[in-house]
Amino acid sequence: MSQExxxxxxxxxxxxxxxxxxxxxxxxxxxLCVNLxxxxxxxxxxxxxxxxxxxKDEFRMAVIEGDLQTDNDAQRVAATGAQAVQVNTEGxxxxxxxxxxxxxxxxxxxxxxxxxxxxxxxxxxxxxFEVGEDYKITLLSVAEGDDKPEKYPLMFHIxxxxxxxxxxxxxxxxxxxxxxxxxxTKLNKDIKVMPISARTGENMEGWYSWLRxxxxxxx
Amino acid sequence: MSQExxxxxxxxxxxxxxxxxxxxxxxxxxxLCVNLxxxxxxxxxxxxxxxxxxxKDEFRMAVIEGDLQTDNDAQRVAATGAQAVQVNTEGxxxxxxxxxxxxxxxxxxxxxxxxxxxxxxxxxxxxxFEVGEDYKITLLSVAEGDDKPEKYPLMFHIxxxxxxxxxxxxxxxxxxxxxxxxxxTKLNKDIKVMPISARTGENMEGWYSWLRxxxxxxx
Numbered sequence: 001m002s003q004e005x006x007x008x009x010x011x012x013x014x015x016x017x018x019x020x021x022x023x024x025x026x027x028x029x030x031x032l033c034v035n036l037x038x039x040x041x042x043x044x045x046x047x048x049x050x051x052x053x054x055x056k057d058e059f060r061m062a063v064i065e066g067d068l069q070t071d072n073d074a075q076r077v078a079a080t081g082a083q084a085v086q087v088n089t090e091g092x093x094x095x096x097x098x099x100x101x102x103x104x105x106x107x108x109x110x111x112x113x114x115x116x117x118x119x120x121x122x123x124x125x126x127x128x129f130e131v132g133e134d135y136k137i138t139l140l141s142v143a144e145g146d147d148k149p150e151k152y153p154l155m156f157h158i159x160x161x162x163x164x165x166x167x168x169x170x171x172x173x174x175x176x177x178x179x180x181x182x183x184x185t186k187l188n189k190d191i192k193v194m195p196i197s198a199r200t201g202e203n204m205e206g207w208y209s210w211l212r213x214x215x216x217x218x219x
Numbered sequence: 220m221s222q223e224x225x226x227x228x229x230x231x232x233x234x235x236x237x238x239x240x241x242x243x244x245x246x247x248x249x250x251l252c253v254n255l256x257x258x259x260x261x262x263x264x265x266x267x268x269x270x271x272x273x274x275k276d277e278f279r280m281a282v283i284e285g286d287l288q289t290d291n292d293a294q295r296v297a298a299t300g301a302q303a304v305q306v307n308t309e310g311x312x313x314x315x316x317x318x319x320x321x322x323x324x325x326x327x328x329x330x331x332x333x334x335x336x337x338x339x340x341x342x343x344x345x346x347x348f349e350v351g352e353d354y355k356i357t358l359l360s361v362a363e364g365d366d367k368p369e370k371y372p373l374m375f376h377i378x379x380x381x382x383x384x385x386x387x388x389x390x391x392x393x394x395x396x397x398x399x400x401x402x403x404t405k406l407n408k409d410i411k412v413m414p415i416s417a418r419t420g421e422n423m424e425g426w427y428s429w430l431r432x433x434x435x436x437x438x
Contacts, residue, residue: 007226040258040342040371041363068343070370091373093312093343121371122343123259124287124312143362143388144260151289152259152340154310169362172391174418199393 015129018097022132025104026115032215033115035133037155039148040121042141043165045073047198048116052080055208059113059215064103066095066120073118083107094126095119114215127154135160135214142166142175149183157187161210164195167202234348237316241351244323245334251434252334254352256374258367259340261360262384264292266417267335271299274427278332278434283322285314285339292337302326313345314338333434346373354379354433361385361394368402376406380429383414386421 026033036044045065052061062083065074074086085106087099100117107115117133119126127136138159140148143166149156156162162184164177181193192210196203245252255263264284271280281302284293293305304325306318319336326334336352338345346355357378359367362385368375375381381403383396400412411429415422 004226004230007223011223039260039340039363040367041360067370069372072366072370091343093341120343121258122312122341124310124339124341125344141260141362143360143385144258147291148259151286151291153288166362169388169391172388 012128015096015098018101019130019132022097022100025109026132026134027218029109029112030218031109031112031115032211032218033117033131033133034211035117035119035126035131035136036139037119037123037126037136037159038121038139039123039141039144042121042139042144043198044118044121044139045076047139047163047165047196048077048118049080050198050201050204051116051207051211052077052082054204055211056081058212060111061114061116062107062112064095064100064107064115064117066099066118068092068120083112089120093120093122093124094129095131096129097131100131114211123148123152123155127158134218137161137163139163139165140180141169143169143173145174146176146180147183149180149187153187156184156191159188159191161192161194161207163207164193165198167195168197168200231347234315234317237320238349238351241316241319244328245351245353246437248328248331249437250328250331250334251430251437252336252350252352253430253433254336254338254345254350254355255358256338256342256345256355256378257340257358258342258360258363261340261358261363262417263337263340263358264295266358266382266384266415267296267337268299269417269420269423270335270426270430271296271301273423274430275300277431279330280333280335281326281331283314283319283326283334283336285318285337287311287339302331308339312339312341312343313348314350315348316350319350333430342367342371342374346377353437356380356382358382358384359399360388362388362392364393365395365399366402368399368406372406375403375410378407378410380411380413380426382426383412384417386414387416387419
């Protein structure tokens with residue numbers, strides 16, 4: 001095995017150990033942790049803004065925002081009243097468990113029912129790094145095309161939910177919902193496919209029901 | 220310096236050496252090599268389909284297609300009559316010079332004026348790996364949002380052109396052209412910003428003129 005491959009394996013093993021530590025912390029506090037992943041611009045932050053606003057009377061929610069640079073997204077979600085902390089990866093292409101562990105210091109864990117981790121916009125690398133989450137969620141914007149599950153299979157293989165976002169753009173793009181869902185289901189027979197528009201608020205109720213159900217299972 | 224950082228530096232240095240080898244090969248054959256990068260679904264393959272069709276009487280063109288899996292994109296571009304070869308990274312998040320060097324074996328270099336390298340859809344990692352290109356081009360779909368240059372700065376810092384694609388969707392999304400161009404220009408004062416729609420063919424002439432000019436400089 002090359003030195004390079006050995007290093008990659010060690011990095012992943014070290015990450016898995018810290019992910020286990022995070023899982024224990026979240027279990028102890030009954031926190032549901034959700035890892036949101038997607039390409040850049042698929043709508044993760046808009047989804048969070050709407051979810052944090054619509055469910056604010058039901059749950060105490062917090063967000064760990066991953067970005068290469070800027071704290072724009074943490075500011076956007078903090079404007080809803082949720083706890084928010086920005087992690088800048090300084091060019092790094094994914095969040096890892098060490099970053100999430102560090103950023104927990106800035107959050108009051110006794111005041112969180114649901115913790116969202118908004119990963120760096122990247123449909124490849126974040127799929128390889130656990131961050132202590134209970135579930136992985138992939139957003140796919142219909143503007144990206146219906147071939148993405150087939151072309152980026154790992155992300156869809158490991159996700160509990162595929163949120164097909166920006167359905168308000170369906171009349172203006174070439175996107176076959178059946179084709180995208182079919183490919184995702186072929187990769188992962190248990191994946192739940194939810195067509196939504198985080199921008200217009202269309203079909204958000206299914207997503208909210210899913211969050212309620214999964215949070216209830218943590219109690 | 221940690222072992223991990225040392226390995227990353229060595230990987231990048233080895234890549235740069237192979238990139239130099241590629242540059243020499245392309246110079247010898249007067250081939251213009253263009254590295255196309257973007258998020259998944261920004262429209263790289265659609266841009267190539269149209270470019271290869273519209274310029275087929277002017278230039279002999281070839282494409283190296285990078286994808287995690289599938290050869291869908293190579294099939295799409297080969298349908299235009301261009302030489303095309305698919306590189307599957309098997310989960311890898313970017314192309315590197317070694318992969319490009321290998322894939323040249325499948326192309327007749329005496330019959331190429333312009334070689335397009337379509338990188339893996341990823342706005343982060345491909346920015347770090349030279350592939351012997353003369354120029355780097357970033358596509359940004361307006362559906363991704365006008366904040367992307369600010370949030371993914373390296374990609375825009377190193378690109379000669381930012382193709383703002385899918386301008387046919389401008390009436391249906393919140394995208395401020397001035398804001399996106401402003402951020403890109405702040406990162407890279409020489410970047411050329413070209414709003415286009417590869418799907419409808421709108422404004423492609425500027426892109427074609429750019430290709431003509433850059434190819435002429437290789438002769």
